Amino acid sequence: MLLQTLLPLAESLPVSDPELMVEETHGLEIGQHFYWHLGQLDLHGQIFLSSWILIGALLSIVVVGTRRMGRRPAGLQNLLEFLWDYIRNLSREQIGEAAYRDWMPFIGTLFLFIFFCNWGGALVPWRLVRLPSGELGAPTGDINTTVALALLVSLAYFYAGLSRKGLRYFEYYVEPTPIMLPFKIVEDFTKPLSLSFRLFGNIMADELTVSVLVLLLPLFVPLPMMFLGLFTSAIQALIFATLAAYYIGEAVHEEHA
């Protein structure tokens, strides 16, 4: 069904250079983007297109699943409740009983968004849609997306710490001893860096491996790698959400010394 909705879109997209098209659809494309221009700003259009489609899918599942909810769950409500429970346990374990309620939607959105992007990138046959430049794929395979998410996490844990403890939040930097101060400051930079590059690297590398294998041996051989990719994708979403929750938990944690 998704294909049917995508195909007209593919046809309606303006194609500037047919020769380039042929070459691109059969070759590897690394670091090519489908640029949109918004005033002076450049945007990666393919990232937004695929993310809107995937967000649309996520929201439609949520809307359909929450339409008739009852005490006795049926159909999609089971799935949504399972997800909700999973996210609640994740955030409660990492953030703690006191503050997890405030942060559960954020952690859950990170998890669901990254999970949908990763799996959507692997499962939806994006190649059927031809863009003049670049190609549709997992939005998390673009460094902009992962850095955006990682910076949001950084903002989130700073905000969480400051709003909960005020300036006492900065005691965290000198605990347990002031020797830790430089390390903790460096940590504030390495946290978003590692978060974004881990996700970007995994998804990017997975897509690249599969593309190379497809290019070399299009039948059956890439399948194990694709399955591995699905596995990594799910794990990466979980890791990102867990680490985000852990950082927030660390920021709101009260020392009872």
Add this chain to the structure above:
Amino acid sequence: MISWLPLAEAPVPEGGLFDFDATLPLMAIQVVILTFILNKLFFQPVGKVVEEREGFVATSHKGAKERLAQVQRLEQDLKAQLQKARQDAQVVITAAEDEVATLHQAALAEAKAEANKQREQARASIEADCSKADAVLVEESRRLADLIIERLVAI
């Protein structure tokens, strides 16, 4: 259809894997908006349903526990009552048995006494008859002896 490609007007950026541009802040804003939408559409309603159910289960469980405790209390009570009733019945049975035994003894003793009395009477009457018969016999024999003597004398 909107033309997405005013490519001719603007210089095309070079691209590359690490091509940072306005995608980053817009994606961040998009994720923040998604967070608010999902909070309204997903986390709040599902959370409400799940927590309501958890509350329902907890209260039902508590109610069931209370009822179970009440049942156990009633059972204890009834058991105690049953025990008491059994003891009472036992007492009544024992009393009745005692009474019956006493009555039996009394009746037996009375009957024995009556029998003894009748035997004594019978013996007494038999003895009286015997002595009467003795006396008659003695009288008869004396008369016979007299007769014999008269006859002998007469001869």
